[in-house]
Amino acid sequence: IQLAAATSQVKSNSMATSKTGIPGIAYVDYSIRAIASAKLKYAVQNSATDASQWNSVFVPGTINPVYSSLAYDESDRPWIGYFDTSNNRFYLVTNTQADGGGSWSSYEYPGTPAGAPGALPMANQVGLAMLYSGGVASPVMAVLDNAVTGRGLKVAIFNRSTLTWSSA
Numbered sequence: 001i002q003l004a005a006a007t008s009q010v011k012s013n014s015m016a017t018s019k020t021g022i023p024g025i026a027y028v029d030y031s032i033r034a035i036a037s038a039k040l041k042y043a044v045q046n047s048a049t050d051a052s053q054w055n056s057v058f059v060p061g062t063i064n065p066v067y068s069s070l071a072y073d074e075s076d077r078p079w080i081g082y083f084d085t086s087n088n089r090f091y092l093v094t095n096t097q098a099d100g101g102g103s104w105s106s107y108e109y110p111g112t113p114a115g116a117p118g119a120l121p122m123a124n125q126v127g128l129a130m131l132y133s134g135g136v137a138s139p140v141m142a143v144l145d146n147a148v149t150g151r152g153l154k155v156a157i158f159n160r161s162t163l164t165w166s167s168a
Contacts, residue, residue, distance in 0.1 A: 014069045014128075018076040018098065022047065026059075026070035026080040036086075040065040040093075042078055042100045057100040059093055069128035072098075073137040081109075081128040081141045088113055090126060090143045092158055110165045111154040113145045131157060 013027035024044040043056035059065075064086040071079050076098040083090050090109035096102030113124050125144040130137035139158040156165040 012066070012068070014080075016070045016072055018072045019074070020076060022076070022098070024070060024072070024078055026068040026078070026082075028065050028068060028082075036064055038064060038066075040068060040080070040082060042070075042080060042095070044078070044099050055099060059100075060104055061093075061106050062091075063087070067125045069126045069141075071128045071130050071137075071139065073130060073139075074132070074135055079128060079130075079139045081126040081139070081143075083124045083126055083143070088124075090124070090141070092128075092139055092141055094139075107158060107163065107165075109141060109143060110156055111143060111145070113143075136160075 012030065013025055015023060015025045017023050022045055024042065026042050029039040029041050040059040040062040041056050042059055043054045045054050046052040059080065062084065064084055065082045066085055068080055068082040073079060077094055077096065078098065078100060079092060079094045081090065081092050089112060092107045092109060093104055095104050127142040129140050131140045138160060140155065141158065142153060142155045145152050145154060156167055158165055
């Protein structure tokens, strides 16, 4: 599921463990051998035992995803941040079920990169974590804008009640 050429390799996976100990992974499937039309996928193990099966689902609505980052909320629902090279934007997606079998929702990050990133290893990257307050998790997304014309680290918190972003 990786790209063939060493010069075109980009980070394509992020692993996390739910509060119940179940591992999950967000990854980009490059089996078509190109970034264009690659697929963002989420896989979760059936249980915390080594012998259990992994179930993988396609995250709909993604076009050219790269640099995925996975975190779980207090209900073990997956949240995935990624950069989309087709429109030069960062996104946050989540599913209503821990196994990814429910409905997916997508939210555009408020910061837009200053332009296209330079040549690899420069890239517009994503990091995702959860900020807990009163037992409720809020996704915190850090993005690295590595554009040739301007660079910087931007961080924002997603409010799940209002579906809005605020600066961190």
